[in-house]
Structure formats: structure tokens, C-alpha cells
Amino acid sequence: MTNHWIDIKNADAILIMGSNPAENHPISFKWVLRAKDAGGVVIHVDPRFTRTSTQADIYAPLRSGSDLGFLGGMIRYILANNLYFKDYVVNYTNASFIVGDKYAFSDGLFSGFNEDKRAYDKSSWSFVKDGRGVVKKDPSLTDPRCVFQLMRAHYDRYDVKKVSEICGTPEADLLKVFQSFAGTGTPEKSGTILYAMGQTQHTVGVQNIRAMTLVQMLLGNIGVAGGGINALRGESNVQGSTDQGLLFNSLPGYLPAPPASMPDLKTYNDKTTPVSKDPRSANWWSNRPKYIASLLKAMYPGQELEEAYAYLPKLDDGKDYSWLSLFDVMHNGGFKGFFAWGQNPAASGANANKTREALAKLDWMVNVNLFENETGSFWKGPGMDPAKIKTEVFFLPCCVSIEKEGSVSNSGRWMQWRYAGPKPMGQSKPDGDIIYELFLKIRALYAKEGGAFEGPIKNLNWDVASGNAYDPHKAARLINGFFLKEKTIGDKTYKPGDPAPAFALLQADGSTCSGNWIYCQSYTDKNMAARRDRTQTPMQEKIGLYPSWSWAWPVNRRIIYNRASVDPSGKPYQPDKPVIEWAGDKWTGDIPDGPWPPMADVEKGRYPFIMNAEGFGQFFGPGRNDGPFPEYYEPLECPVAQHPFSKRLHNPTALVFKGPREERAVCDPRFPFVCSTYRVTEHWQTGVMTRYTPWLLEAEPQMFVEVSTELARLRGFKPGEKLIVESARGKLWAACIITERIKPFTVMGQTVHQVGIPWHFGWVYPKDGGDSANLLTSSVGDPNTGIPETKAFMVNVRKA
């Protein structure tokens, strides 16, 4: 989230699209309803009318997978009707940037596409620079090569009629949503967008979010209270896990994971540290050498920086290591062993039959989990012959989150300390202890027997335990970081062991360590995440900022990009809900994005989007793999042969695989219905925790499929009867729910039926509960993140 949960209450309009917070984030609705109480408008855009829709002032249905048409239409509507916040767009975004002559877009393809590689050469997606190396701008936004004009031309195709044709959303509903949300384009209004997996689990997932960002920047809704782009995270600590480098392509604190072509730290720093020639751009990532040095020192305090860097594993250049690719390699027999730690891939991963087959190609697997699940027991699952499976499975019982101490980082980036509740049951252990002991064993084996590449094992700092038990406080101190050598900064001298007060004081010379620079300041002289103080200044009280409750990264900033919430002189655009304000010599309110004065100070002022090299919000985003502007493509399985925006049916750069498990259905009469997967309030993830919780299982006991009354009539379905839902990859049974909450769509002049299934069930327990929705989904993914397209695919539904 750019903002945080409480801040939802400050919104004048709440666009909920690709999420179902009333069901999946029930507590969030406390704040949604507060906004509504204060006169805010709640808009829900979703293929199904859900528990969220019941509270919406406006509900608009759209066919699963057509979101970019909807959002492209909204961008066009805002531009065509001059509803954008012009000062914001001119001053804070790259709308005025001049794009180079080589950039072009034609019929669904951007310049630089290589059909064989299914990839773009992005060099033509660049800006024109002046003699100093600063990007050329046209603040009048009239230059035909400025981003604003290119964007206007790009989205001119997305008129309401075409959008309605492809999304299946009635034109009147589209206009209602566009008008209502675009109403937040005035300076004093703000609108927030709440999204979740309904927006990301597509082969255009990243561009869906980019399109939302374009809308929010046009309306001046980034950085303000009640605004922002807010990802509702699907696990209590998934924000924390990505912060700490869970993903293959990032080290802790979103430092890029080094590829083999960057063999030493100097090369890494030279190649990954952005440079700006504009003196008014803060270009915060220019500090990257300090953060990587501090991370290396947290891991290897006794080594020189270059040696520590040499220890880091390197990615093969150009190779994808995301989930789908890993399981594809596993399916081809490329791995011997696998740790499935706190996850259940046999039910959670797309194309579950492929995943289950892949597990059978391993020599061993370690499953760390609370309960028996479909992954640990895959060898005795449906269609498996245990006698023919060589994989040796080890099950390590871990304890549940409430049984252990540590921090959880919520969607709003709040790091919240939790104390241990009940004692762990039986011989279950905290994950921290399991990995602590595991590494000690590995190190002891290395000491005894030797092994490949000994240095990283021998020298790793493993001082994260007290009395042979994992110590979350020690780990938290290391993540915060401390001085390793005496260092004088300004007029203050820090001694070895002194905590690093904030990331601005981290050093590139190896004199500081910090396990994660964005968490620096979280554990200083005290555990900031454990704070439970409701004190606020009167200004902070206006927006419910609560800056002394827990701690938020970065540096306790609650609303990021908040320098964009004020005009160039530092006055809040929204005096009733100010985030920060320039008091003549300092900022008040939230922690600003840097201490510099507002932009009107031509010498010391800085642009607000400090994490971008140029300092501006990016309408034109040259970094993505599938284009600088979001562009409409159909899901890789879809019910139409063409769409109104170009002749390119699918995202030409989508992540795809070859093999017998990769069949896909496009306009295939065997699989005529659009299907989406989702969650219900009563279950969580693959249901491993909730299916074993009797009161929750009682409320949602079995796999179901929701179908419209029209489809039920067409196929003669009866409520509650078992139906077979099947795709090109698998099939499952589901209890039939016939509902008015799903209606057939008219798409490109044809009736398209939509159905939906939850993904919480699995064959292990309960025995009559059904199996995973992912038996049906396909292993295709977004070209930027690899996230699978599990929200839109084609199925058939028939009587069992």
C-alpha cells in the first residue's frame, strides 16, 4: 500500500476493483464504512456481485480478464473530459517529458519487439535529454512527442462503446463509475483504489496495476490522504516477506538480485545505481551502494565487501526463476530436492496436476507445515501410485504464528511486534528455530566433510540465537543494523554496536551493517514495532495518522510520495485532510519523503517521486517488459477471437511453457465458459489452516461452483447437485450454487457465461470437501513478475 488501512476512511471515493475486501479483508470494511458514513462513494467492479458489492453505492460487472479495457476507458474518459488535476500532472508526473523519436506503438505492439524472443528491446522507450543530460520537458503538455500527448493518442481507442463490448459492462455502468471516480480529480478530493489478486493474477497483471496508477496520477490521488494504490495483501505477513527478499529477483529492501554479469560489487554498484543529472531530483536509489554494503556486512561482518559480494548467489542473466519456471524445471526433472516451507504448492500453484507430477520427479522433499497437506502427501493423492514414486518426503511440524514472538508487516507497511501466545504444541517448533538448527547442521557437515564453495557457509553471521534458540530480537536488531566501526557523522560519533538510527546514516564503506535498509530505524534504542501509543498532533488527528503506533517503513512514513500532497509552496491541496505541510523551516504532519523544502525553493527543493531517478511519477514507464503504457490483451485463454483495440489477441511477452500439460483453450467449444478463482471469508489460502478448523469448515464445507440462473437453466443444473468443472488441464467436482449475483455478459455481440470457484479445498481433508481449483488453471504468467493467470481461464461445467 502507498497508504494504510485507517487511511481508507479519508477517501471521497473508493474504487474496489479486483478485490473483495468485505469477504477477504473483513476488518478493512470498518474503514470503508467510515468513509461511507462521511459521504464517500463506494464503487465495486467485479465479475460477481459479492458481499463487498452489497455495500457499494455503484456496482459494475465486468468479464474476468478484461480489466485493462475498463481502466483504459477510464483514462480516456478523464483525458477527453479534462477531468485531470492539471497542476499535479504538470508538476509531479512525467507527462511533460519528451519521448525519443524511435519510440512507436502500432496495432498492439510497441517498438523494439522481437517475435522469436517474445521480448522487447526497450532502448527506444527513452526520453530526449538536453546537453546537461536532463530530460527535456514541455510543461504546456502540447508537444506531440510529450508523454501526455502520446498517452492521449494511445488511449483514444478506448471509447466507452468498445470498452463495453469487450468487458461486457453496460455503457451506463461504465459511465457511472468513470464519472464518480473522476470526480476526485479536483484538488480538494481524493479517491483510493483497493486491489488484490483479482488484478494481479493475469498475464497483464503488472499493467493492470500500472493502469490504476495512471488513473490515480491523472486525478492527483497519489501521496494524499484517502488516495493511493493500495494492494490488499493476501497473507498477514506477505508484505514483510517481499520486503525481506522472498522473491528471486530482489535481495532484502528491494535491492536487485545480482546476475552473473555483475561479478563484483563495483560492477553491481555501477550498473544498478541510477544517475540523475537533474540537481532537483533526489534520486534516492543513488544511495544503493550504502544499502548493499550494509546488507553484505550484516551477512558477512568479518569479510571485505568484495569478498562478501562474491559469496552472494548470482542469477544467470536473462533466466527466469519465478514460481512457474521453477516448477517447469522440476517437472522436467531438473531438481533433486525441494523445501516446501509454509506453503502447499500441490494446491496453491497454478496447473496443480503439473505441480503434483513435478513433485514426483524429486529425490526428496521437506514439507514444513502445521498440518498434513496436499503437498506433503502428494504421493498418495488422486491418480498417484505410491509404489512408483521415489520422492522421499520429510515432514517438519512448525508452530503457528500466534505461538511465537516476532514481527508481522501488514499491507500498510506497519511492522507490528507480536508476543508469543500459547506454547507450541507437541514437538512443533518456530520456523526460526528450524532454520537456525538446520544451518548449524549444514555448517557442521561442511566443517567435517568440506564441500563446494565453503566461504559463504563458514563465514555467514549466524548470531541470531540466544541459548541455542532463535531470538527474534537479535534478528530484528541485525535487520535494523548497527555500527561495526567507530564513525563520526556530522557532530556525532557512533561506537561499534550502536544501532543505526536511520538509513540516511548507513555507509558504503563497510562501517555499518543493516540486514534490510528499509527497516533501519525499526529497532534502535527500543523496539519501535512494539509501540502502542495513540498520541497524535491535532493535524495528524485529522487523518488518523497514529505515528506512534507500531512503526512503518520507510522511516515511519505512513503515506508515501506525500510531497505530492502539497502544492509547490508546501501547502496541502486538501487542508481538511493534510498529510504534510511546510511550516517555513520544517515539515509538519507525516514524515515527508525527505527533509528538503518544497519545490518552490528552486535551489533546495526536490521533486516528490524520490524513488524514480528523475523524481516524477511515471505515466510513461520505460522499465516494464511489456510496454511503457498499459495495453489491452485478452487472457491466454479467452472466449473471443479478437478484441477492439488491436490485432494482437494476447500479451506477446507473456510467460508461457511448452509441454503436454500446457494446452490452452481459445474460443474452444469444449470449454465455453469464463472461470475465475477466488476466496471466501471462512477459508484462508489453500485451506490448510481453516479446513481443519471445524467452525469454519461448517460454514463453507465443500468445493462449489457459482453459476448464473441463466446458465443453470440452459444446462439443467439444480442447487447443491455435484457438477463437474473441467478445463484443458484437469477437472474437479463442485457443489452447484445457482445465483443472481452472476449474470451472463454480452461480449463482442455474443453471450458469454461466467462461473467462479474458490481455491481453498484439497483432497487431504475433509474427505468430502473436493479438490484444488488449481487443477484447472494454466501455467502462464505475467512477463514482469511471473504471477500465474489464475483469475481468467476457460472451462466447461456439466452434470456429474
Place this chain on the structure above:
Amino acid sequence: MSGKSFFIDLSRCTACRGCQVACKQWKQKPAEKTANTGSHQNPPDLSAATLKLVRFKETAVGGDFKWLFFPDQCRHCLDSPCKLASDPVIQDAIVQDPDTGAVVFTEKTKGLDINLVRPVCPYDIPRVDPVTKIMYKCDMCLDRVRSGMLPACVKTCPTGAMNFGDRQDVLAMAAKRLGALAPRYPQAALIDARDVRAVYLTLYPVRQYHAFVQAAEAAPGNFSRRSALALLGGNAPRTRT
């Protein structure tokens, strides 16, 4: 006696079922073996093991589709028909707590006939354990309330649909909320507020939510059911006035 009351604001209910589960957890009630019969409502009905149930209903109001939720529970009537009907059979099998006004089924209810007690309830709440024959329903979490805590369903509600407190405060809160909603929802109403301690705020006509939202005089379906029982020669149900 002013006692305690619930205010159940249906305009804020998202059917998250936190109340339904929290009730079972506090009361340590077993889960029922359920199946998906084509509805999200589960268990299908109140029972001796399910004292709080969120009912789901798809309907149309004035041609507009609505999905309505009704977190059903005992209303804790000020003059409680179940107690009035059963006291002549077994005195104080059903008691009323003098401090809170909570109507509580005791173990002595096993001596009562459910066919006497259930039909007289205007809200169709009482249920019997088929094995022990003891009758069960919400007891206002009297143990919690006496310890200064909120009922489990209220404590867990994330949206403010479930509210609880001193009766006069709760009625004031209900009236204020009704006033705020009335301009936009002209059919909004507080149901049987003078007679019960679980006051529901409805946005649409009561029959749209469930058959037993309001006492019988406004709910003819209930009346006909009771008439039928009377015709079968059972105990004549007491009519509330």
C-alpha cells in the same frame, strides 16, 4: 429495569460470519456436519449447537437485486413469551436475569416440550438438543457481560453491525442511526424496539430478509404456522399483545 440491549445494524453487516463463529467458540459448541446445498448459508438453520446464524437471501426490492444478510439470534424480549408459556409447566425453566434482562434457558428446559416453547416465540428461536432434550438459544453471553465484557458476537464484529450496551444508550444509538439512514432509505426501520433487547435496523421490508424478523402481528407467515399448530390440538399458543 433498563438492563442491556443489542443494536444490530443491518446496514453495516457484511455477513463475514465472525459473530456466528465467535459465538460457537465462546460457547464451545461443536461444528455441525454440513454440506453445500446450493447456498452460502451454513449451518442451514439455528440449532442447539448454533445459537447465532447469519442468514443469506437473494431477493429483489422494487426491481433492484439485493443480497441481504440477517445475523439471527434471540431477541431477549422484555416480556418473554417463551417464559410466559413455560412457567406454568416448569417454573423458572426459563429465567430472566434481573440486571441485564437476558432471557436464559436453564437445564430444566429438558422437561419442557419444544412444541410448546418454539411456536410461541415470534422469532422462531428456541431449539432443543435431540439427545439431552435441553433447549438452547443465545444467553446474551451473560458470563461475559457480568464480567464487564461484551458478548462474543459484538466483540468480534469488524464493521459495527453488532453493538451492545445499556439499553437507553443502545436505543439512542439506534435512533440516531435510523435518522441518518432515513433520507436515503425511506423504508428503514427499527424492529420491535419497545419489546425486545436485540433491536435490528432493517433497510428494506422485513420479509425480504427472513420470515421471522418481526413479531407475528406484522408477519402473517408466523401466525398461520401457529394457527396450524392450534388446529392440530396442541397447546394454544399465547398471542402477544
